[in-house]
Structure formats: structure tokens, C-alpha cells
Amino acid sequence: MSHDRSAVPSQVDVVIVGAGITGLAAAAWCAEHQVRAVLLEKQPEIGGTSAMSGGWFAFSGTDEQQRRGIADHDATFVADMLTASGGVADPALLEAYVREQHDAYDWMRGLGLEFDVVKLSSGQSVPRSHHAPIETVLAALLARVEAASTVVLRTGARVVDLIDDGGAVAGVEVELDGGTRQSVHAHGVLLGTGGFTRSPEIIGRYAPRQVDAMPYGGLGNTGDGLRFAAARGAALRDMEYVSGTFGSHPETTIEEHELLTAFYMGAVIVNVEGRRFVDESASYKTLGAECLEQPRQIAFQVFDADVRAQSQPGVPLSDIDALEDKGHVHRADSLRELAEAAGIDAARLERTVHEYNAVVAGDRSDAFGRTGLCNGVGRLVPVAKAPFYAYPAKTLMTSTYCGVAVDAVGRVLTESGAAVPGLYAAGEVVGGFHGKAYVTGTALSKGLIFGRVAASHIALEAAAR
Incomplete structure (x- = not known):
């Protein structure tokens, strides 16, 4: 929903830049606490990368x-x-996340949101990914924002710079549709601008080996927040760990989040030569990096009828039915026929599956160290029951999972550890949280949790002045 006719106030307590889940959660907190805020989104519609996500939230100890x-x-x-x-995340951020998650979970439930599936996924030792339809989540947050008299949401509003007041950030300069410029002064600015999946220039600078990953994420994810913060002396974290996510069909479009993780259900991953090249239970960021090193930068998730039967219609990452209906899944009664249909070396695929099934049977050790279905958890299953299936997949740059350094309440930090006065950040624009790999569900939850935390801290500081 666009809000291009909303008047933008010149003075508020909180300016929130970006209307993905981070910005919407922060604005909803302001709405509930009668805090004067403006939420600025440069795209015509709200949602950003969040609207294109699978709707997974990571919580522990839930009902x-x-x-x-x-x-x-x-x-x-x-x-x-x-x-x-990989041991490089900031423990203070992780502990703050877990400390605040229960309040965020209860708040979501209070908005009428329900989690229909809980599953095991990347980086988890127990099932911890909670699914809720992302369009329902964003609609609930938007409704809370729209019901408030103290919060203004404006789309088509591109922040072009931060306002400086003696070294402190005191608002933003915003360009509205039509080219009109306006200053918005505030006690604090919260950057919820997302990452830089849509900036080949920034990806090329920090992750040149990832430039061939398929670009994804919100069209506005061009690194604005990163540039604003860096210009104010912000430290950057985890830039060297940028990596795409494996598991998306080569014809994936912006209209739909198509990602399959059949390898966490028992599939093997092979290249066009029919060879395995990685431990399939690893993080799909790790798998994404390995896929880019393969011939034609493509790999195939190969599985049998038993894995196919685990499809969960309507559930992202597991909906094989929908992918087969779209014609994206090859099916055959034998591995040789499957290989011929998918364009894989048939003799080598047969040999690879035979060798893998021997691993599952305990007759040999796995050359790639696979001992479980996901993150080392779950009993391996053979690829043995016809019909057989192959899903061609590439590396998709869904999110960049790195960025500015922050403390546990979202204050942007310099390399010396000092806070940049008046500047906060939350969500994908932040670094120091994910490190080398990503735990499924923590991206959306991180944005929601820390968006609320940062907004509350800005409001407290404003009230104290």
C-alpha cells in the first residue's frame, strides 16, 4: 500500500528510514506509545525484502x-x-536478541498472528523456525501504524542525507515524488534500510566472488543506510562474509520467493557432472558459495519419492508441489532418465547415488562429512525409491547479512566503540549478528525485535531532554 499523499512533518521524535519489517515494527511501537514518528520509504510500496521473504521467525521456548x-x-x-x-558474532547482540524475543513473540501473538509450522532449518540444533504468512504479518504491523495519529507513513520518499547538528544526527533530508526536498528534524534517526543485494558496485567491492549470484531482495536495497552511516564514521562488520543462499530455481522472479531446501529433508546436491561437492547439511549460505564454484554455477537437488512425500503445500522452503506444478522439478522413473531430463551426466549420477546410499547404510564414510540432514541433526535417508526428482538451483543473493556496527539497543558505533549521537540502525543494514552463516528465521525476527528496541530507546532519550 502506498502513502504518497501523506504530509511529512518537519519535527518528530523519531525518523525511521525504510518500511520493511524493521521500520514497520519500530513505527508500530511508536504508534502504541504515542511517540511522534515518521516512516519514510523510497519505493512506491512498503515491505522491501521482508515482503519477498518466506515468513520464518526464529524463537525459542514457545507454545x-x-x-x-x-x-x-x-x-x-x-x-x-x-x-x-563461526564464532565471530557479537555475543551481546545475540544475548539481547534472545532476551527480547519473548516480548516480541508475545506482541506478535497479541496482534492476532499465528505460527502454523515449526521446522528445523539452517543452523539449528532443534526445530526453531516458526512460520507465519509474511503478507499477514506486514498487514498487521501496517494496520497498527495506520491507526495512530502520531505516526506518518510516506512512500515515494527517498532520504538523501542525514542532518548534522554539531556532530550529532538530528534528522534527515528527504526527496519526495516530484523532486520536492524537505528537512525532517528529530531526536533520533533509525536506519532500517536493508542491505545491498541490488548494488553490484558494493557487492563487487566487498564480495567479488558473489557478483554472479542472482540478485534478489527489495529493489530499494542499494546500500543507502550503509553509506549514510559510514559517512558518519560508523564501523562496518561482517562485510567479508557476504554470501548468497543456495536453493533457488534459475527462473525465480521478484514476484515470488522460490527457494527449496529438499537437502534438509534428505536430498543430495550434485553438479552437472553428477558429482556431489559439499556436505548438504551445512548452512545454505555455505552451499551458496560452493555452488558458485561449480560448472555453469548451477547444482541439482536430487531426491526420491520418500522426500517428495514430505512436501508441505503453502510452506516456503518445503512446497515441492507448487514447484512441480510450475514445471521446475524434473521427474523420472530411474536415475538415468532423470539425469537425461535434467542435463546431468547419467553414469556419474548413478554412481554418486550408489556411493551415497552406501554411506547411509553405514558401509562407508562420507567424503564430505555429512552425518545428518540439517546442521548435523536428523538421520540420513537413502535416495532409493522411485520415482526420482531433480530441482535445478542456483545461488540467490537474498540478503547481505552485514553492515554497520551497533550496540544492543541499536546505537551506531564507530571503530573506537563510541556511539554516533542520534543515529541508530536495525535489521539487515546491521553487521556483527550473523557472521559467517545465517540461522533460518533470525533475519525477520532480528528486524522486528531490534526495530522495536531502537525506537523505544530513541523515545526514552527524547523524553529525557
Whole structure:
């Protein structure tokens, strides 16, 4: 929904830049607490990358987990995130996330949102990914914002610079549709601008090996927030770990989030030569980087009828039915016929699957160290029951998972650790949280959690002045 006719106030307590889940959550918090705020989105519509996501949120110790008999603990969650990061994530951010998650979870439930699926996915030792239709989530946040008299949402509003007041950030300069410029003064500015998946220049600078990944994410994800913060001396974190996500069909379009993780259900991943090249239970960021090193930068998720039967219609990452209906999944009664249909070396695929099934049977060790379905969890299953399936997939640059350094309340930090006065950031524009790999569901949850935290901290500082 666009809001291009909304008048933009010249003075507020909080300016929020970007109307993805981070900005909407922050604006909703302001709405509930009668805080004067303006939410500025440069695109014609709200949502950004969040609207294109699968709708997964990562929480621990929830009612949904308990009903399914899933034992989970906050300490385990922190440990999983730190492990997935390769040990480089900021523990203060992870601990703040887990500390604040329960309030965020309760708040979402209070908005009438429900989680229909809980599943095990990348970086998790227990099922922790909670699914809610993302369009429903964003609509609930938007409704809370629109009901408030203290919050203005304006689309088609491109922030072009931050206002400086003696070294402190005191608002933004915004360009509205038609070219009109306006100053908006505030006690604090929250950057919820997303990453830079749509900026080949920035990707080329920090992750040249990833420039061939298919670009995805919101069309406005061009690194605006990164540039604004860096110009104010912000430190950058995790830029060296930018990596696309494996599992998207080569014909994936912006209209639909198409990503399949059949490898977490038991599929093997092979290249066009029919060879495996990676431990399929690893993070799909790791898989994405490995896929880019393969011939034609493509790989195939190969699985059998038992994995096909695990399809969950309507559930992102697991909806094989929908992908088959679109003609994106090859199907055959034998591995040789499957290979011929998909363009894979047939003899080598047969040999690869035979060798893999011997691993599953315990007759040999796996050359790539695979011991489980996902993150080392789950019993391996053979690829043995006809019919057989192959899903061609490439590396999709869904998110960049790196950016400006922040503290646990979202204040942007310089390399010395000092806060940049008046400047906050949350969501994908932030670095120091994911490190080398991504735990499924933490991106949306991180934006929602820290968007609310940062907005509340700005409001507290404004009230104290």
C-alpha cells in the first residue's frame, strides 16, 4: 500500500528510514506509545525484502514448540547462533536478541498472528523456525501504524542525507515524488534500510566472488543506510562474509520467493557432472558459495519419492508441489532418465547415488562429512525409491547479512566503540549478528525485535531532554 499523499512533518521524535519489517515494527511501537514518528520509504510500496521473504521467525521456548514436544532453551539458541556465525558474532547482540524475543513473540501473538509450522532449518540444533504468512504479518504491523495519529507513513520518499547538528544526527533530508526536498528534524534517526543485494558496485567491492549470484531482495536495497552511516564514521562488520543462499530455481522472479531446501529433508546436491561437492547439511549460505564454484554455477537437488512425500503445500522452503506444478522439478522413473531430463551426466549420477546410499547404510564414510540432514541433526535417508526428482538451483543473493556496527539497543558505533549521537540502525543494514552463516528465521525476527528496541530507546532519550 502506498502513502504518497501523506504530509511529512518537519519535527518528530523519531525518523525511521525504510518500511520493511524493521521500520514497520519500530513505527508500530511508536504508534502504541504515542511517540511522534515518521516512516519514510523510497519505493512506491512498503515491505522491501521482508515482503519477498518466506515468513520464518526464529524463537525459542514457545507454545508452538511445547505443543510439538520440542525441548528448547534460550542458552541453546544463543549457542546455535554463535556456532553458525563461526564464532565471530557479537555475543551481546545475540544475548539481547534472545532476551527480547519473548516480548516480541508475545506482541506478535497479541496482534492476532499465528505460527502454523515449526521446522528445523539452517543452523539449528532443534526445530526453531516458526512460520507465519509474511503478507499477514506486514498487514498487521501496517494496520497498527495506520491507526495512530502520531505516526506518518510516506512512500515515494527517498532520504538523501542525514542532518548534522554539531556532530550529532538530528534528522534527515528527504526527496519526495516530484523532486520536492524537505528537512525532517528529530531526536533520533533509525536506519532500517536493508542491505545491498541490488548494488553490484558494493557487492563487487566487498564480495567479488558473489557478483554472479542472482540478485534478489527489495529493489530499494542499494546500500543507502550503509553509506549514510559510514559517512558518519560508523564501523562496518561482517562485510567479508557476504554470501548468497543456495536453493533457488534459475527462473525465480521478484514476484515470488522460490527457494527449496529438499537437502534438509534428505536430498543430495550434485553438479552437472553428477558429482556431489559439499556436505548438504551445512548452512545454505555455505552451499551458496560452493555452488558458485561449480560448472555453469548451477547444482541439482536430487531426491526420491520418500522426500517428495514430505512436501508441505503453502510452506516456503518445503512446497515441492507448487514447484512441480510450475514445471521446475524434473521427474523420472530411474536415475538415468532423470539425469537425461535434467542435463546431468547419467553414469556419474548413478554412481554418486550408489556411493551415497552406501554411506547411509553405514558401509562407508562420507567424503564430505555429512552425518545428518540439517546442521548435523536428523538421520540420513537413502535416495532409493522411485520415482526420482531433480530441482535445478542456483545461488540467490537474498540478503547481505552485514553492515554497520551497533550496540544492543541499536546505537551506531564507530571503530573506537563510541556511539554516533542520534543515529541508530536495525535489521539487515546491521553487521556483527550473523557472521559467517545465517540461522533460518533470525533475519525477520532480528528486524522486528531490534526495530522495536531502537525506537523505544530513541523515545526514552527524547523524553529525557
